[in-house]
Amino acid sequence: MAVIDVAVERQPVFDAELEVVGYELLRDRSSAEPHRRRHAGSEPTTASLLFDAVTIGVSRLVGDRLVFCDADRALLAGEVPVVLPPELTVLEVSPSLSVDLQVVEGCRRLADAGFTIALDGVEDLESCAPFLELARIAKIAHARLDPGRLPGLVAEVKAYGMLALALGVATSSQFDGCRELGFDYFQGDLLSAPQVVPGRTLDASSVGRLRQAALLVSRQCSAAELEEVVRSEPAMAYQLLQIAGVGADNGFRRPVRSIREALVLLGWRHLQSWITFLIETRHGSTTDGEAITTLTRARMCELLAQRSCPDQSDVAFAAGMLSAFDLLLEMPLDDVLAALPLDDALRDAVARRDTPVGRIVADVIDCQLGRSAGATRAGFTEEALSATAIAALRWAIDASTRTGSPERS
Numbered sequence: 001m002a003v004i005d006v007a008v009e010r011q012p013v014f015d016a017e018l019e020v021v022g023y024e025l026l027r028d029r030s031s032a033e034p035h036r037r038r039h040a041g042s043e044p045t046t047a048s049l050l051f052d053a054v055t056i057g058v059s060r061l062v063g064d065r066l067v068f069c070d071a072d073r074a075l076l077a078g079e080v081p082v083v084l085p086p087e088l089t090v091l092e093v094s095p096s097l098s099v100d101l102q103v104v105e106g107c108r109r110l111a112d113a114g115f116t117i118a119l120d121g122v123e124d125l126e127s128c129a130p131f132l133e134l135a136r137i138a139k140i141a142h143a144r145l146d147p148g149r150l151p152g153l154v155a156e157v158k159a160y161g162m163l164a165l166a167l168g169v170a171t172s173s174q175f176d177g178c179r180e181l182g183f184d185y186f187q188g189d190l191l192s193a194p195q196v197v198p199g200r201t202l203d204a205s206s207v208g209r210l211r212q213a214a215l216l217v218s219r220q221c222s223a224a225e226l227e228e229v230v231r232s233e234p235a236m237a238y239q240l241l242q243i244a245g246v247g248a249d250n251g252f253r254r255p256v257r258s259i260r261e262a263l264v265l266l267g268w269r270h271l272q273s274w275i276t277f278l279i280e281t282r283h284g285s286t287t288d289g290e291a292i293t294t295l296t297r298a299r300m301c302e303l304l305a306q307r308s309c310p311d312q313s314d315v316a317f318a319a320g321m322l323s324a325f326d327l328l329l330e331m332p333l334d335d336v337l338a339a340l341p342l343d344d345a346l347r348d349a350v351a352r353r354d355t356p357v358g359r360i361v362a363d364v365i366d367c368q369l370g371r372s373a374g375a376t377r378a379g380f381t382e383e384a385l386s387a388t389a390i391a392a393l394r395w396a397i398d399a400s401t402r403t404g405s406p407e408r409s
Contacts, residue, residue, distance in 0.1 A: 004200065004201050005198065005199075005200055006052040006055050006056060006198070006199045006200065006201055007052070007056075007196050007197065007198045007199065008025055008026075008049065008052050008053050008056055008061060008196070008197050008199075009025070009026040009194045009195065009196050009197075010023040010024065010025055010026065010061055010062070010194065010195055010197060011023065011024050011026060011187060011192060011193070011194040011195070012187070012191065012192045013066070013068060013165065013185050013186070013187045014185065014186045014187070014191050014192075015184065015185060015186075016179055016183070016184065016186070018191070020065060021065060021066055021185060022062065022065045022066025022067060022068055022090065023061065023062045023065060023066070023067065023068065024068035024069070024092075024187065025049055025053055025061070025067060025068065025069045025070075026194055045072060045074060045080075046069065046070055046071060046072045046074065046075045046080055047074060047075070047080040049069065049070070050069065050080070050082065050083060050084070051243075052199070053067075053069075053084075054083055054242050054243050055199055055200075055201045055239065055242060055339070056197055056198070056199030056339065057199070057242075057338060057339040057340075058084065059341075060197070060338065060339070061197055064088075065088075066088055066089070066090055066116075067084055067088060067089050067090065068090045068092060068118065069084070069089065069090070069091060069092065070091075070092050070094075070120070071091040071092055071093050071107075071110075071117075072097075073097065073098070073103060075091070075106070076093070076102070076103045076106030076107060076110070077102050077103070077106055078106060078109070082110070082115065083243050086110075086113050086114030086115045087114050089115050089116065090115075090116040090117075090118050090137060091110060091115050091116065091117055091118065092118045092119075092120040092139065093107060093117060093118070093119060093120060093131055093135070094119075094120045094121055095119060095120075095121065095122065095123075095127040095128045095131075096121070099130050103130075104130050104131070107131055107134050108134055111134045116136050116137065117131065117134045117135045117136060117137075118135060118136070118137035118138070118139055118165070119131060119135045119137070119138045119139060119162075120139045120167075121139060121141045121167065122138045122139060122140045122141065122153075122157075123140075123141055123144060123145060123153075124153065125153070125156050125157070125160075132160055135160075135162055136161070136162055136163065137162055137163045137164075137165055137185070138157045138162045138163070138164055138165065139165045139167045139187075140153060140154070140157070140164055140165065140166060140167060140183075141167050141168060142166055142167065142168070142174070142178060143168050143170070143174070150181060151181055154181050154182055154183065158182065163184040163185060164181075164182065164183045164184050164185070165183065165184065165185035165186070165187060166178040166183040166185070166186045166187065166188070167187055167188070168187070168188050169186050169187065169188030169189075169190050169191060170188050170189055170190050171190060172190065174188075174190070175188075175190060175191070199339065200329045200330070200331060201235075201238065201239060201329075226263060227259060227260050227263060228399070230259055230263065231259060231295075231298070231317065231399070232295060232396075232399035233291070234291055234294045234295065234321055234324070234325075234328065235291075237259055237318070237321055238322075238325060238340075240259065240262050240263070240266065241256055241259070241262050241318075241322075241340050241341075241342070242339060242340060242341075243266060244256055244261075244262035244263070244265040244266040255341055255342060255343035255344075256340075256341055256342055256343065256346070257314070257315060257318075257342075257343045257345065257346055258314035258315055258317070258318050258346070259314070259317070259318055260314055261314075290324075290327075290328060292393075292396050292397060293324065293368070294321055294324040294325075294328065295321070295392075295395075295396035295399060296368070296389070296392045296393045296395075296396040297320045297321065297323065297324055297364055297365070297368060297392075298317045298318070298320035298321035299317065299320070299391075299392035299395045299396055300320060300364045300367070300368075300385075300388050300389055300392040301316040301317060301319060301320030301357070301360050301361055301364050302314075302316050302317040302320065303388050303391060303392060304316070304360045304363070304364070304378065304380060304384075304385075304388055305317075305356075305357060305360055307380075308356065308360070308378060308379070308380075309356040309357065312345075312356060312357050315345055315346050315349060315357050316349065316357045316360055316361070318346055319346055319349035319350045319357055319358075319361050320360075320361055320364060322336070322337075322340070322342075322346075322350045323350050323352070323361050323365060333350070333351070337350060337351070345357070349361055352365070356378070359376075359377035359378040360377075360378045362377050362378075363376040363377050363378050363380060363385065364385075367385045367386075367389055368389075
């Protein structure tokens with residue numbers, strides 16, 4: 001199973017007291033080679049930027065501060081789900097964007113949903129007329145303006161009830177001058193240069209599986225059918241847990257307990273857009289061997305939990321799958337867990353702590369690595385583990401074959 005390197009460039013936004021109020025997520029094109037190939041020959045879209053941000057972990061990128069992110073036409077048209085909490089997300093609309101009714105209505109829909117609309121690169125308000133009643137922040141390109149026009153523009157922005165953000169602050173004199181004019185926020189290399197934050201995710205082991213999943217979603221399949229597809233694809237499960245865990249109810253991190261719960265939290269519309277994006281962008285050369293091993297581990301944990309703690313079998317499946325991701329992603333397990341908003345029970349189980357499911361995960365890993373000897377932590381016999389391993393392997397091969405088939409009825 002292939003690993004994909006991702007990277008997001010961010011730059012802080014400061015207030016007049018030089019406290020960080022948020023970070024703008026920039027369209028980085030200077031990161032690792034695999035990331036550049038994935039965005040073949042063009043600047044990353046808002047969809048890919050949001051996806052990479054969630055992959056890395058939004059809390060890791062910005063903590064509990066605001067997220068400033070470009071809003072392109074696809075996002076404003078509703079083709080791209082905004083998987084970030086509305087009250088903490090600032091969507092930037094460029095006055096140079098080709099404006100039509102769809103774009104304006106998209107801004108209104110997002111503003112009504114609680115997102116903050118910002119005008120990006122403002123040089124005059126006339127060109128921003130369609131958005132003036134919706135926007136709450138104006139990012140002013142002060143360096144491109146005649147100094148004599150700047151006080152009047154700031155006053156106009158304030159008259160519309162917007163906050164003024166000085167864009168591209170490069171010198172101390174610019175910062176002092178903008179602060180005297182009443183700017184609220186400041187952004188530029190003088191205060192902090194952009195920084196690249198790297199991360200990793202898994203490539204899907206078969207594009208055919210993603211196409212099949214998209215077909216299931218397009219016909220509004222049952223939750224059980226959809227869960228079957230996701231359970232059989234570790235890359236999808238990993239990315240699903242990342243995206244579903246981002247929500248408004250508890251800031252950036254909404255604890256997730258199982259794959260089924262993640263599907264419910266994400267919802268049909270976001271899930272469909274997400275899978276479509278994966279189909280269009282995830283084209284890697286992969287093998288299924290590691291996926292089969294991961295699925296076998298997950299299924300073993302589930303089957304054993306059904307015997308000893310049946311109410312936690314969903315948790316056991318997710319824990320077994322996630323416990324293999326340190327090897328799949330070639331990164332420490334603590335870093336893997338940091339990128340996933342798991343609830344305490346699932347996190348403890350993945351880390352093999354002394355809980356009912358944690359003991360099962362530890363036993364299964366020992367069994368797969370040939371380390372089992374004598375009594376197990378969860379009290380299963382060697383014969384029971386071996387029999388379960390065979391049943392789980394059969395299930396993993398069958399599930400992988402069925403979800404990978406182009407002609408599934």
